[in-house]
Amino acid sequence: MDINSLMQPNPALVLLVVALAAPLVVALGGAWRSELVGKVAIVMTGAAFATAIWTCFVDDATFDVAWASTWDLRFTLVLDGLARLYALLATGIGFFVVVYAFSYIPLHLHHDHRPLDEQTRFFGFLLLFMGAMVGLVMAQDMILLFLFWDLTAIASYFLIGYDRGEEESRSSAMMALLVTGISAVLVMIGAVILGNELGTYNLGRIFSSATPERGIGIAALLVTVGALAKSAQVPLHFWLPRAMAAPTPVSAYLHSAAMVAAGVFLIGRMYPLISLFDWLLDGLLVIGYASLVVGGVLALTRQVLKQVLAYSTISQYGYVVVMFGLGGEKGVAGATFYVLAHALVKSALFLTAGAVTEATGKKHLADLGGLWRRMPLLAFGSGLAAAGLIALPLTIGFFKDELFFAAAYEHGTGYAVLAVLGASLTFTYIARFWTTIFLGRENVAPKAIPGTLVWPVVVLGVATLIGGLWTAPAIWLVEHAATVSAGMDVHLHIAYHLDTRPENVMAVATWLTGTALLVSRPVWLPAAIAAARLGEKLGPARAYYEGLRLLNRVSDAIHTFEVRDLRSRVATILVPAGVLVGVAVIVTPNSDAFHVGSLARSDIPLITMIGATLVSALVVTIVRDHFRLALSLSAVGFSLAVVYALLGAADVTLVAIVVETIFSVLFMGMLALMPRPILRYETAVRGARRLVRRDVVMAVIAGAMAFFVVWGALSQPAPSTEVIEAHQMLTPLAHGKDIVTVILADFRGFDTMGEITVIALTLLGIMSLLRSGRLR
Amino acid sequence: MPMANYRRNAGMLQSAARILLVPSFVIALAVMFKGYGDVGDGFSAGVIAALGALLQGLAFGAEELDRIPVIRYASIGTFVGLTIALGTAFFPLLTGDPILLHWPRAGEDVVHFGVLEFITPVLFDVGVFLVVYGFCVGAVHAIAREQERQVRDRERARKARGAERPTLAEEPLEVAE
Numbered sequence: 001m002d003i004n005s006l007m008q009p010n011p012a013l014v015l016l017v018v019a020l021a022a023p024l025v026v027a028l029g030g031a032w033r034s035e036l037v038g039k040v041a042i043v044m045t046g047a048a049f050a051t052a053i054w055t056c057f058v059d060d061a062t063f064d065v066a067w068a069s070t071w072d073l074r075f076t077l078v079l080d081g082l083a084r085l086y087a088l089l090a091t092g093i094g095f096f097v098v099v100y101a102f103s104y105i106p107l108h109l110h111h112d113h114r115p116l117d118e119q120t121r122f123f124g125f126l127l128l129f130m131g132a133m134v135g136l137v138m139a140q141d142m143i144l145l146f147l148f149w150d151l152t153a154i155a156s157y158f159l160i161g162y163d164r165g166e167e168e169s170r171s172s173a174m175m176a177l178l179v180t181g182i183s184a185v186l187v188m189i190g191a192v193i194l195g196n197e198l199g200t201y202n203l204g205r206i207f208s209s210a211t212p213e214r215g216i217g218i219a220a221l222l223v224t225v226g227a228l229a230k231s232a233q234v235p236l237h238f239w240l241p242r243a244m245a246a247p248t249p250v251s252a253y254l255h256s257a258a259m260v261a262a263g264v265f266l267i268g269r270m271y272p273l274i275s276l277f278d279w280l281l282d283g284l285l286v287i288g289y290a291s292l293v294v295g296g297v298l299a300l301t302r303q304v305l306k307q308v309l310a311y312s313t314i315s316q317y318g319y320v321v322v323m324f325g326l327g328g329e330k331g332v333a334g335a336t337f338y339v340l341a342h343a344l345v346k347s348a349l350f351l352t353a354g355a356v357t358e359a360t361g362k363k364h365l366a367d368l369g370g371l372w373r374r375m376p377l378l379a380f381g382s383g384l385a386a387a388g389l390i391a392l393p394l395t396i397g398f399f400k401d402e403l404f405f406a407a408a409y410e411h412g413t414g415y416a417v418l419a420v421l422g423a424s425l426t427f428t429y430i431a432r433f434w435t436t437i438f439l440g441r442e443n444v445a446p447k448a449i450p451g452t453l454v455w456p457v458v459v460l461g462v463a464t465l466i467g468g469l470w471t472a473p474a475i476w477l478v479e480h481a482a483t484v485s486a487g488m489d490v491h492l493h494i495a496y497h498l499d500t501r502p503e504n505v506m507a508v509a510t511w512l513t514g515t516a517l518l519v520s521r522p523v524w525l526p527a528a529i530a531a532a533r534l535g536e537k538l539g540p541a542r543a544y545y546e547g548l549r550l551l552n553r554v555s556d557a558i559h560t561f562e563v564r565d566l567r568s569r570v571a572t573i574l575v576p577a578g579v580l581v582g583v584a585v586i587v588t589p590n591s592d593a594f595h596v597g598s599l600a601r602s603d604i605p606l607i608t609m610i611g612a613t614l615v616s617a618l619v620v621t622i623v624r625d626h627f628r629l630a631l632s633l634s635a636v637g638f639s640l641a642v643v644y645a646l647l648g649a650a651d652v653t654l655v656a657i658v659v660e661t662i663f664s665v666l667f668m669g670m671l672a673l674m675p676r677p678i679l680r681y682e683t684a685v686r687g688a689r690r691l692v693r694r695d696v697v698m699a700v701i702a703g704a705m706a707f708f709v710v711w712g713a714l715s716q717p718a719p720s721t722e723v724i725e726a727h728q729m730l731t732p733l734a735h736g737k738d739i740v741t742v743i744l745a746d747f748r749g750f751d752t753m754g755e756i757t758v759i760a761l762t763l764l765g766i767m768s769l770l771r772s773g774r775l776r
Numbered sequence: 777m778p779m780a781n782y783r784r785n786a787g788m789l790q791s792a793a794r795i796l797l798v799p800s801f802v803i804a805l806a807v808m809f810k811g812y813g814d815v816g817d818g819f820s821a822g823v824i825a826a827l828g829a830l831l832q833g834l835a836f837g838a839e840e841l842d843r844i845p846v847i848r849y850a851s852i853g854t855f856v857g858l859t860i861a862l863g864t865a866f867f868p869l870l871t872g873d874p875i876l877l878h879w880p881r882a883g884e885d886v887v888h889f890g891v892l893e894f895i896t897p898v899l900f901d902v903g904v905f906l907v908v909y910g911f912c913v914g915a916v917h918a919i920a921r922e923q924e925r926q927v928r929d930r931e932r933a934r935k936a937r938g939a940e941r942p943t944l945a946e947e948p949l950e951v952a953e
Contacts, residue, residue: 069874650815654807658823662912665827669834669916673923734878735886735895737813744817745897745904749876752900753865756907760858763851763911770922 011055012063012079012138015087018051019134023127030120038102041123045098048130049091056084056477062140073201076140081480083137085336086257086265088477089343090133093257096456098126100351101249103450107358108247112163122162126253129155133258137265142191142201145269149187149226149262153180156259160246172245175544179239180259183229187266190222194273207272207487220273220280223266231263231317234290238541241298241310248354251306255313256347264320264339268332271485275327284325289418291318294535296425300432301525301532303364305353308433309346312389315426316342319404326407326415332486334403337478337494341388341400344467348385348460349433352378355453356437359446365433370442378454379438384461386434388468390427390514391507396467396474398507399494405506416502420509427514432521471495567695574702582705585712594708595715606646613639624683626674630667634660651740786835793835800828801846808905812893818901822908826850829913838920841913851914857906864900876900 022044029040063077105122109115132151139145154177161173195201197215210216232240240260244251254260267274267284274280295315302308320342323335355378362368372379388397401423408419467474475492482490497504517524536542562572599607616635623629637660645653671679727739727747736742744752804825807816829847832840841847868877878896880886887894 066869651817651820654815654820655823658820658827662823662827662830665830665834666916669830669920672834673920734897735812735880735893736897738811738815738817741811741817741901742897744819745812745901746876746878749865749897749900752904753861753876756858756861756904759907759911760854763854763914766915767851767918770918 010063011058011061012077012083015048015051015055015079016063016077016131016135016138019048019087019091020131022048023124023131026127027120027124030117030124034117034120037120037123038098038105041098041127042095042102044127045091045095045130048134049088049095052084052087052091052134055079055087067141067144072199073143074141075144076202077135077138078140078204079138080484081477081482082265082268082336082484085340085477085481086137086261087134089257089261089340090130090137093343093347093460094126094130094253096460097249097253097347097351098123099452100252100354100456101126101247103452104249104354104358105247112165114165121158122247125155125158125162126250129159129253129258133262136262137269140203142194142203142206145203145266146184146188146191149230149266150181150184152259152262153177153184156180156243156254159250159254160243162247162250163245166245169245172239172242176239176243178548179236179544180230183226183236185226186222187226190219190226193219193222203269210273210276212276216273217277217280220270220277221283223270224274224280224284227263227266227270228287228321229263230266231260231321232291232314233263233287233317233321234294234314235540237291237295237314238539238544240314241307244304244306244310248306248350248357251310252347252350252354255309255350256343260313260317261339261343264317264324264335267321267324268336268339268481268485271324271332272487274324275487281325281327284321286325288318288321288323288325289422291315292322292418292422293318293425296422296429297528298532298535299429300425300521301528303366305357305363305365305368305433305437306350308365308429309349309353312426312429313346315422316346316389319400319422322419323404323407326411328407328410329482329486329488329490330403330407330410333478333482333490333492334400334407336482336485337403337474337492338400340474340478341396341464341467344460344464345385345388345397348382348457348464349389349430351453351457351460352382352385352437355449355457356446358453359449360444362444365436368437368444369440370438371444371446372438373442374446375438375454377458381454381458381461383434383438384464385457386430388461388464389430391423391510393496394468395464396471397464398468398496399471399474401507401510402494402503403492405503409502409506416506420506420513423506423510424513424517427510428517428521431514431518567691567698571694571698575698578702578705581709582701585705585708594711606643609639609642609646613643626671626679626683630664630671633667634664637663651738790835793831796831797828797844800831801825804828804905804909808901809898811901812895812898818904819908822905823912825905825909826912829909830916833916833920838917838924841917841920847913847917850910850917852910853906854910854914857903857910859903860906861900861903864896864903867896 022041025044026037026041030037058079060081061079063075065075067073067075101122105119106116109118129152132148132155136145136148136152139148157173157177160176161170163169191201193215194206194210197219198206198209200206200209229236240255243254246254274284292315295311295313295318299308299311299315302311316338320335320338323331323338325331326334356368356371356375357363359375360368360371384395388395391397391401404423405416405419408415471494475494479490479492482492558572562569613636616632616639619632620629620636623632637656641653641656641660644656727743730747731737731739731742734742734746736746804821807824808818808821811817811821829841829844829850832844832847865876868875868879880895
């Protein structure tokens with residue numbers, strides 16, 4: 001990296017730095033003055049949004065530095081059309097969500113009687129979520145992409161579980177983390193397969209060199225499964241409705257521009273790879289249609305505001321997945337456009353649900369009605385958003401369905417019929433959602449709510465309308481993004497046509513079917529509810545719970561055995577290790593594995609010391625008094641140190657002596673702390689004969705295996721001295737004279753680094769255990 | 777009280793501990809800095825220094841450890857040391873080199889100060905020293921402080937109850953089952 005490149009700001013880097021600085025600034029600001037944190041968050045997301053807008057006026061950019069060069073990992077960011085679209089969504093929707101949360105979160109904490117400074121945690125993680133999304137959409141290296149992918153899962157875990165006092169909130173967060181986290185491992189495996197098959201983690205090079213062969217296909221499948229789980233597609237959809245336990249701004253963000261959107265983003269990003277395999281595209285079609293229908297039917301049966309919207313999201317991303325499955329220019333462009341339009345309207349609808357509940361205290365559709373008289377502005381904003389979602393003309397949503405219908409019709413009548421059916425379901429539940437809240441008889445009296453809970457909805461609603469009237473910005477964004485996904489130039493033609501082209505006919509059919517469904521609700525509702533019940537009973541959520549319970553039981557059983565007493569803890573380590581090593585030694589075919597060497601006269605001091613070690617070790621098994629036991633153990637260590645010294649290993653001797661000394665001192669200290677009666681009791685009592693026999697068996701297994709392994713290792717012909725010689729030669733070059741130190745601090749410095757990190761973490765563990773009082 | 781019992785006659789231990797404190801640190805520093813040319817390294821140096829410090833605890837009790845700053849803040853040393861070591865390890869990344877590449881490079885001239893050579897592995901070893909020293913002292917110190925606090929609390933509770941001083945056998949035993 002030369003200095004010149006630092007002088008000109010790289011747009012990709014600038015965007016990432018601004019987005020990732022936001023959570024840091026919020027965390028620091030919150031630590032300093034927690035009442036300012038909301039304002040700081042608004043400013044920081046505003047800055048990130050402004051930066052994302054600015055990136056639309058600059059050329060594509062690449063930022064690339066070596067990261068772990070031995071593994072060919074690079075920190076590569078690419079600002080392209082797809083990254084711009086999703087970064088704009090993440091920061092833009094993020095901005096409105098933060099403005100909304102500025103008023104919402106203090107109210108929320110107030111209701112729960114929690115201190116106001118818990119705001120910091122909310123805004124910190126929300127902005128970390130945003131930063132992770134921005135990093136994800138620009139990552140051009142599979143491993144880097146995986147890192148940001150997991151970062152979004154972690155941020156979402158803390159946000160969904162924000163109300164940590166509530167059991168439901170915690171278990172929902174855990175479910176979201178498990179479902180998206182386990183599937184993220186699939187993405188990682190896919191990345192490693194691609195790296196092995198193609199020799200690179202760079203997406204550009206992966207796409208240019210990938211061929212439709214089996215290994216690549218498996219990798220593409222794994223990545224796709226990870227993406228579908230993140231997008232809450234059937235059958236891994238069940239975590240999303242549970243994630244509604246999160247505060248409303250989180251739900252709004254999660255459903256529109258982050259997390260769930262990350263899933264379809266990954267499909268869009270990996271589309272050049274995915275589209276190599278027709279069976280994978282067919283799979284997307286099946287999953288997409290299944291999610292469309294399942295999400296739609298379940299949304300029809302729900303009563304809680306946020307639940308309706310949650311199932312609607314499953315269904316809406318089903319559309320996107322279907323369009324990716326249909327493929328081609330129309331499919332990809334349609335999918336990309338759908339994400340954009342959906343983000344605007346869905347965030348507005350979620351924020352509406354939060355505002356309504358805040359004003360009335362009601363969560364159920366049945367308790368609400370006629371709110372438009374008292375909350376006209378909210379009714380207007382969310383009305384526009386709802387119109388957008390059910391694809392009424394003059395909104396941006398109209399085109400999302402037009403493109404969907406066009407792509408489906410191109411593939412055949414069956415697809416078209418399914419598309420109309422799915423869209424009618426959307427029409428029905430969204431129309432029901434809006435009309436039930438705002439029209440009809442006024443049966444609740446809303447109290448006044450802050451303007452910041454209403455204006456974000458209005459702005460997003462108006463944006464839906466403007467997007468339907470002035471289509472140029474959306475077209476520009478989508479064309480560039482879809483070009484990246486499709487790997488070819490994509491042209492998007494959207495306009496209003498007053499003729500009987502198939503798209504228009506299908507749109508009209510949708511509205512008619514939807515209205516018919518809405519009116520005939522009492523007729524089909526029992527059937528829909530029965531289907532929902534059946535799904536709950538036999539669906540994948542059940543498998544999740546059963547699997548979790550089973551895992552818990554296995555883990556508990558092992559844990560109970562392991563921690564029962566010191567003996568079983570030692571046994572769980574020594575016996576399996578001994579058996580495994582023993583099996584390895586036995587099955588390794590070595591006819592002359594064990595040699596008995598010869599002794600020379602000069603070996604006498606060595607033999608004497610080894611004898612001393614042996615005697616002390618035997619004494620350990622005989623003495624019963626704790627003090628003598630500790631001393632005999634030290635005697636074993638010190639005699640071994642002398643053995644090292646006789647072999648001429650000065651550094652090892654020094655380490656052995658100091659470690660042995662500190663152990664002896666600690667033993668004495670511990671004994672001094674132990675109450676005398678316990679020591680006396682332990683000394684006097686003999687263990688039950690059964691336990692003693694078990695100890696002997698354990699000791700024999702572990703000891704015999706260790707003995708044979710060491711014997712076998714020492715019987716091998718002397719290992720090649722090349723490494724040793726190389727180290728000896730390099731030591732002066734490394735400015736050292738003592739080869740052991742140079743090896744520890746330099747040649748093998750990486751090992752040492754890992755070891756000291758473990759030591760520091762252990763200390764941290766000890767201290768936090770003591771502080772939180774769990775040892776008391 | 778078991779602790780007080782052995783400390784009552786600990787005059788020898790106490791004077792030996794006091795006398796050995798500073799020398800053990802000096803020896804530790806020598807072992808560490810000479811390590812590149814002679815026997816020893818940051819690890820053994822850390823343990824030697826910790827021995828000197830822990831001897832104070834054995835001789836005088838955990839409160840005494842709080843009185844000596846190098847011991848009281850030892851656990852912070854662990855994290856300072858880790859930062860130094862990781863910083864040394866990762867700083868070559870800034871210039872696009874692999875991690876742990878040392879400076880000055882192989883074969884280049886080295887600034888000397890007596891036998892002390894200014895090269896990054898020595899700094900790394902200083903980090904190792906701090907981590908090991910901080911761990912040994914910090915862990916023992918944390919547990920000892922906790923132990924003495926428990927004893928004090930029990931004492932206070934007993935006084936509050938106004939009961940007579942119980943025999944050792946009646947003392948509630950806090951041992952893992």
